[in-house]
Amino acid sequence: MKYRINPKNHDKLSILGFGCMRFSKDEKEVEKQIIYAIENGVNYFDTAYIYPNSEATLGRVLANGYRNRVKIATKMPLYLIKKYEDFDKILFEQLKRLQTDYIDYYFMHMLTDTHNWSRLVDIGVIRWIEEKKKSGQIINIGFSYHGGREDFIQVVDVYDWEFCMIQYNFLDENNQAGKTGLQYAAANGLPVMVMEPLRGGKLVTKLPKEVYHVWETAYVKRSPAEWAFRWIWNHPEVTLVLSGMNSQAMVEENIRVASKAEANSFTEEDYQLFSRVRKILDDKIKVPCTACNYCIPCPQGVDIPTCFSCYNDRELEGKWISKGKYIMQTSLKAKASNASLCNKCGKCEKHCPQKIAIREELVNVSKALEGFSYKPVRFLIKRFMKL
Incomplete structure (x- = not known):
């Protein structure tokens, strides 16, 4: 050892x-x-x-x-x-x-x-x-x-x-x-x-x-x-x-x-x-975000790199696990940072080295990881954590 x-x-x-x-x-x-x-x-x-x-x-x-x-x-x-x-x-x-x-x-x-x-x-x-x-x-x-x-x-x-x-x-x-x-x-x-x-x-x-x-x-x-x-x-x-x-x-x-x-x-x-492995995985992810953090802070408080990370994980983790992680990492804090808070101001896109259409992709994140079940699941988790 x-x-x-x-x-x-x-x-x-x-x-x-x-x-x-x-x-x-x-x-x-x-x-x-x-x-x-x-x-x-x-x-x-x-x-x-x-x-x-x-x-x-x-x-x-x-x-x-x-x-x-x-x-x-x-x-x-x-x-x-x-x-x-x-x-x-x-x-x-x-x-x-x-x-x-x-x-x-x-x-x-x-x-x-x-x-x-x-x-x-x-x-x-x-x-x-x-x-x-x-x-x-x-x-x-x-x-x-x-x-x-x-x-x-x-x-x-x-x-x-x-x-x-x-x-x-x-x-x-x-x-x-x-x-x-x-x-x-x-x-x-x-x-x-x-x-x-x-x-x-x-x-x-x-x-x-x-x-x-x-x-x-x-x-x-x-x-x-x-x-x-x-x-x-x-x-x-x-x-x-x-x-x-x-x-x-x-x-x-x-x-x-x-x-x-x-x-x-x-x-x-x-x-x-590992470079070969990463290229294979990068080719399969939905948003080519490198988490450089140039896009934050967002005026609305959206944690853009974390939102994209959870979104990209759907392929590997599956729908429900990735949604649970998304809620835990963006919505259980004192100040929420989930994708649907975006008001499409575009400030983030001016600083993105990858030239990602961030506003468009945040809409996709919201559709994939929030949707109809997002609010009740978030409510249940928050209620459980207050017990």
């Missing part, structure tokens, strides 16, 4: 983290996988309050003499926080589930923008964090993020974080926080944990057949999953990559790859290989 050093506290972390969101229903099999991972060098396990039975399952396994060999990461569901007492209520339940008296890496889960953080500040989150760090119940505090690049940079700057987590893979190099966000966080001394390296497996099972042909004809034989992981680990700014492993074969294969992958190890042939 390869390791990278957390620049904040000098923890030695395995470059492969065990993502616990997709545990198998067979708890004996899960226990076998967790123990095998630990015995073979994995020392970072990521769960969350809202992952069904995940914290309790992980806690039961680690209680059998493994707790001190690993770092536990879990997350505070921000939408459940309505008053100061809610912080303790949730944390104490998590500690009980995990059968531990401290959390190594504690996330503010899905912190979407600085407005959301300001709401927590008004409730007293900074005082609470200081109390829990002083008591030793929280060792490191950070945030996980889904959203656009500019909001990410603002969130990084709004507090003295100790780590962060972003979605990052070869398809999302210019989406969400993207490479710019990754480099910005790393330049500010933050360890960066990466989630969704395979987009929930879709970078293994849902790519165009031409991409699989590229992998098959590569100079070295590697599975699509191995290529995807190695692409992320080639970035020295990445501290570790989470994998939602739910089979013994997957655990063994990922550990094998994580025992060989190095930062800055790609050859010119490797880069050319």
Whole structure:
């Protein structure tokens, strides 16, 4: 197993983290996988309050003499926080589930923008964090993020974080926080944990057949999953990559790859290989947006790059998943940024290096991702998050 050093506290972390969101229903099999991972060098396990039975399952396994060999990461569901007492209520339940008296890496889960953080500040989150760090119940505090690049940079700057987590893979190099966000966080001394390296497996099972042909004809034989992981680990700014492993074969294969992958190890042939893959994917996307961000800020607040990113993802993710991501990334913030807010002023098009007909494409985004179901789905999600 390869390791990278957390620049904040000098923890030695395995470059492969065990993502616990997709545990198998067979708890004996899960226990076998967790123990095998630990015995073979994995020392970072990521769960969350809202992952069904995940914290309790992980806690039961680690209680059998493994707790001190690993770092536990879990997350505070921000939408459940309505008053100061809610912080303790949730944390104490998590500690009980995990059968531990401290959390190594504690996330503010899905912190979407600085407005959301300001709401927590008004409730007293900074005082609470200081109390829990002083008591030793929280060792490191950070945030996980889904959203656009500019909001990410603002969130990084709004507090003295100790780590962060972003979605990052070869398809999302210019989406969400993207490479710019990754480099910005790393330049500010933050360890960066990466989630969704395979987009929930879709970078293994849902790519165009031409991409699989590229992998098959590569100079070295590697599975699509191995290529995807190695692409992320080639970035020295990445501290570790989470994998939602739910089979013994997957655990063994990922550990094998994580025992060989190095930062800055790609050859010119490797880069050319991914250039071919990107060209295939670029030829299939609907809007040739590179997320350069020259088109924003929009006077109406539309997050144009994020709207186009979600629109382009429909081909890979499917209608309902892409619509859910679109709502989460544009409509669940304090100030919405969805495509239908566009009033067709045209300011954005004057600055677009790709000469995209942005106003026309935003209409297409609105038709594809908003439509008749958009408002009721958004209402239900917002209602759920206020419960």
